[in-house]
Amino acid sequence: MMDSQEVISLYETVATITDQMLMAARNGDWEELIALEARCTRHVATLKANEAPVPLTGAVRERKVQIIQKILSDDREIRSITEPWMDQLSKLMSSVGTERKLNHAYGAAPR
Numbered sequence: 001m002m003d004s005q006e007v008i009s010l011y012e013t014v015a016t017i018t019d020q021m022l023m024a025a026r027n028g029d030w031e032e033l034i035a036l037e038a039r040c041t042r043h044v045a046t047l048k049a050n051e052a053p054v055p056l057t058g059a060v061r062e063r064k065v066q067i068i069q070k071i072l073s074d075d076r077e078i079r080s081i082t083e084p085w086m087d088q089l090s091k092l093m094s095s096v097g098t099e100r101k102l103n104h105a106y107g108a109a110p111r
Contacts, residue, residue: 018074
């Protein structure tokens with residue numbers, strides 16, 4: 001189990017990564033975003049596996065709350081950037097699939 005300082009340090013690392021994820025999303029760097037998301041997932045898994053269920057003291061608890069609020073804020077903004085892009089990609093893929101079905105059904109040569 002991790003002590004409170006190790007827990008806070010790991011939460012800070014996650015916050016740093018989510019900040020980097022936000023920058024990658026803003027820049028449209030989807031490969032970097034995916035790589036950072038994988039790193040973030042590993043750190044969160046470490047937290048889940050090792051964070052002791054011990055109540056934190058006032059200052060440490062406040063710091064943890066601030067960090068979590070930052071992480072959640074970054075996550076909301078990342079989603080506001082990626083969800084429209086994902087919707088557009090989904091529509092494009094659906095359109096291509098429909099076009100292939102029509103071409104196949106009516107014997108049109110593929111492009």
